Amino acid sequence: MKEQLLVEAGADKAPLFGIVVGEHSGDTLGAGLMKELLKTFPDAKFVGIGGPKMKALGFNSLFDMEELAVMGVFEVLGRLRRLFKVRDELVDYFKQHRPDVFIGIDAPDFNLRLELPLKQSGIKTIHYVSPSVWAWRHKRIFKIxxxxxxxxxxxxxEKAFYDKYNVPCTFVGHPLADDIPLSSDKAKAREELGLGNGKILAIMPGSRGGELSRLVPVFLASAKQLFQEDSTLTFVAPMVSEKRAEQFNKLHQEHAPELPITVVVDKTQQVMAASDCLLIASGTVTLEAALIKRPMVVCYKFNPMTYHMFKGFVKIKWFSLPNLxxxxxxxxxxxxxNVTTDKIVPLLKxxxxxDQSDLTQSYLDIHQSLKQNASKQSAQAVIDLMAES
Known part of the structure; x- marks a missing residue:
C-alpha cells in the first residue's frame, strides 16, 4: 500500500536517490538495492559515488569509487584533504539536488560524516551496513x-546491539546469502575456469592496494613452500579489478616469479567454488567463502602504527565474520x-x-540465517522511510 501511494504521489516526478559506496562489496549491495527500487520506481534516478555494477544500471557517479578505497588511520591521513574535498562537494551537490533518500553504503568514516549535514538539512538518511560499533568504540552509536x-x-x-540503545535498525540479511546457492559445484566451477582436477589453493590478499602490499609477499612465500613439497598444487589468485591484478602481478614478479599462479579478474566466487582451500584476507569475502562452503585460513595485517593505536579498543574474540x-x-x-609462513603453511596443509566436511553444517547454518532476500528488504526499508512524514 505504501509503495502504491508513493508511486501515485510521485507520478509526475521520478524519485532521486543519493548513494555513496566506497569499495566493490558496497557496489554489489548498491546494485542489488537499485534493482529492487527500480521495480517500484522504474524512472528513478541514482547519483553519488558508485562502482561498475551500479553504473551498469544507470548510476551517475560524480567521483571514482577508488577515491574512498582507503583503510587505516595513517593511510587516510595522507588523503585527508582530498577526502574532505570530495565530502564537501557531495554535501553541496545533495543540498542543491535534494534526494528523496540518501543511502550511505558501508565506508562509515566517510559516509557518516556525509550523512550528518544532510540529515541536519532535512534529507532522510540511511546507513546500509552497520559499522563494527558492537566490536569497538561503542560510543560511536550516538554519532550514528x-x-x-x-x-x-x-x-x-547487530540489530540486538542497536535495540539496546533504541537506535532505529532493520536486519535485512545478507545479499550474498541470497545470491550464492546453498551448495556450490566444484567440478562445474573448475570446468568454467579451465582448471584441472588436482588440489587448488586460492590466494586472496584483499581488494585494496594496501592490503595487497602487506599480504602478497607472505602469501607467496607460503605458496612457494607448499609447492616445493607438492608440485601438483595449482594456485589461483582472483582479483576484483584489472588495477589490482596489475599490482598483484608486479608483486608476484618481485617475490616469486618462478611460482606458477593463474590470475583471474572479476570471477572471485567461481575461483572460491573451484578451490579446495583459501588463503584469504579478512573482510566480507570470508563470509562469501563460508557461504560457498570452503575451508580457509584468514589473515590480516594493518599498517603497524594503526594496529598499535587501536588494538586496545577491540572487544571481540574473533575478527572474521564466519567465526563471529x-x-x-x-x-x-x-x-x-602472526601472519608468517611458519604459521600459515601448517594450517593450509x-x-x-x-577431511574438512565437519565445517559444512556450520556453514549451512550461517547461510540459512542470513538468507532473507536482503536487497528486497533494504528497498522496502527505503520506501518505508520515504513514506514517513
Missing amino acids: AEATNMVLSLLPF LADKALLPELLQG ERLYQ
Whole structure:
C-alpha cells in the first residue's frame, strides 16, 4: 500500500536517490538495492559515488569509487584533504539536488560524516551496513544515531546491539546469502575456469592496494613452500579489478616469479567454488567463502602504527565474520605479527589434505540465517522511510 501511494504521489516526478559506496562489496549491495527500487520506481534516478555494477544500471557517479578505497588511520591521513574535498562537494551537490533518500553504503568514516549535514538539512538518511560499533568504540552509536534515520544491518546480532540503545535498525540479511546457492559445484566451477582436477589453493590478499602490499609477499612465500613439497598444487589468485591484478602481478614478479599462479579478474566466487582451500584476507569475502562452503585460513595485517593505536579498543574474540556469526572458532585467524609462513603453511596443509566436511553444517547454518532476500528488504526499508512524514 505504501509503495502504491508513493508511486501515485510521485507520478509526475521520478524519485532521486543519493548513494555513496566506497569499495566493490558496497557496489554489489548498491546494485542489488537499485534493482529492487527500480521495480517500484522504474524512472528513478541514482547519483553519488558508485562502482561498475551500479553504473551498469544507470548510476551517475560524480567521483571514482577508488577515491574512498582507503583503510587505516595513517593511510587516510595522507588523503585527508582530498577526502574532505570530495565530502564537501557531495554535501553541496545533495543540498542543491535534494534526494528523496540518501543511502550511505558501508565506508562509515566517510559516509557518516556525509550523512550528518544532510540529515541536519532535512534529507532522510540511511546507513546500509552497520559499522563494527558492537566490536569497538561503542560510543560511536550516538554519532550514528545523530547522522542517520535508519541503519540497515546485514548480521542478526547487530540489530540486538542497536535495540539496546533504541537506535532505529532493520536486519535485512545478507545479499550474498541470497545470491550464492546453498551448495556450490566444484567440478562445474573448475570446468568454467579451465582448471584441472588436482588440489587448488586460492590466494586472496584483499581488494585494496594496501592490503595487497602487506599480504602478497607472505602469501607467496607460503605458496612457494607448499609447492616445493607438492608440485601438483595449482594456485589461483582472483582479483576484483584489472588495477589490482596489475599490482598483484608486479608483486608476484618481485617475490616469486618462478611460482606458477593463474590470475583471474572479476570471477572471485567461481575461483572460491573451484578451490579446495583459501588463503584469504579478512573482510566480507570470508563470509562469501563460508557461504560457498570452503575451508580457509584468514589473515590480516594493518599498517603497524594503526594496529598499535587501536588494538586496545577491540572487544571481540574473533575478527572474521564466519567465526563471529558462529560464535566459535570455525576457521583459523592470524593477525599482524602472526601472519608468517611458519604459521600459515601448517594450517593450509591441514585444510588441503585432511577431511574438512565437519565445517559444512556450520556453514549451512550461517547461510540459512542470513538468507532473507536482503536487497528486497533494504528497498522496502527505503520506501518505508520515504513514506514517513
